[in-house]
Amino acid sequence: MASVSFRNIQKSFGKVQIIKGLGFDITDGEFVVLVGPSGCGKSTLLRMLAGLEDISGGEIVIDGRVVNDLESKDRDIAMVFQSYALYPHMTVGENMGFSLRLRNAEKSVTDERVSRAAKILNLDPLLGRYPRELSGGQRQRVAMGRAIVRDPKVFLFDEPLSNLDAKLRVAMRAEIKALHQRLKTTTVYVTHDQIEAMTMADRIVVMHDGIVEQIGTPLDLYDRPDNLFVAQFIGSPSMNVIEGTVRRAGGECWVESQGARWPVPVATSAPDGQPVHYGIRPGDMTLGGGSNGVDAKVIVVEPTGAETELLVQVGEAKLVLAVHGRVDARPDETVRLAIEAESVHLFDRQTGKRMGR
Helix, strand or coil: CCCEEEEEEEEEECCEEEEEEEEEEECCCCEEEEECCCCCCHHHHHHHHHCCCCCCEEEEEECCEECCCCCHHHCCEEEECCCCCCCCCCCHHHHHHHHHHHCCCCHHHHHHHHHHHHHHCCCHHHCCCCHHHCCHHHHHHHHHHHHHHCCCCEEEEECCCCCCCHHHHHHHHHHHHHHHHHHCCEEEEEECCHHHHHHHCCEEEEEECCEEEEEECHHHHHHCCCEHHHHHHCCCCCCEEEEEEEEEECCEEEEEECCEEEECCCCCCCCCCCEEEEEECHHHEEECCHHHCEEEEEEEEEECCCEEEEEEEECCEEEEEEEECCCCCCCCCEEEEEECHHHCEEEECCCCEECCC
């Protein structure tokens, strides 16, 4: 196992700067997920760590050693790709042991490591099969087994589940997390799926436009997003955000928006007249707000069984509610929204930064 450090990393393709001087540390044995929209630089950063892309500036350090000029094969890392990258003419066992054979490892060592990895991943019955005879999930497990066999200091995963169907993705998420808990190997995992990031990571690095927006545990990012981008990127369904103005009168404070009064946290420090983005997560609103609620018109009702999602409209703004259980509401009906004031987030409309309480 090993620690990993990125120090003022920069990457440009011609005149286009993709990575803009970012830096952070990954501790020994940690599972860190790089997440962000397409084009944010997360896969490029992973490929630089792997030695598959040159570094335009800064340093990458693995286990205390600067690896900028080291070949990929000398970095003691193993990478699992989105495309599996299995050799079609080799059996599962041969694919898993190929990297060791390239190093001229003894056959007994190769066989022992392949056998151990196959047991961990339940691949024992498949060792004699070829990739064409496997399902997508089985192929991904073989790719993971090939990485395990190398016994690297760092595992790298580049969107490994994006080719799988939804049900299999959930199962493979659990397998990869269980594998990390068993092996305790430092892991860097890239995805654009924030649900994957939330369920798997020890810490999440949220990237956007070549910079790091925020680093923290999944629940830190969910509960205390630093800015509007993180707030809307983390969480599914995403946070509802409307523009409004803070109002203070008679010892009370609220946000005025779309012709309604929206509750705010008691301890908010926002001054009267402050233009804000008002953020509330779908699960922090319910129906039946009484005198302190907000009237909304129902647009769409989406029952999913355990909970019901509603798309509602207040003025010109549309919001999503996620209500536990089933709801007796129909399109075009007017409902009353109850909003948990202490769960509200206020963001400065000019800077996008979350405002303190």
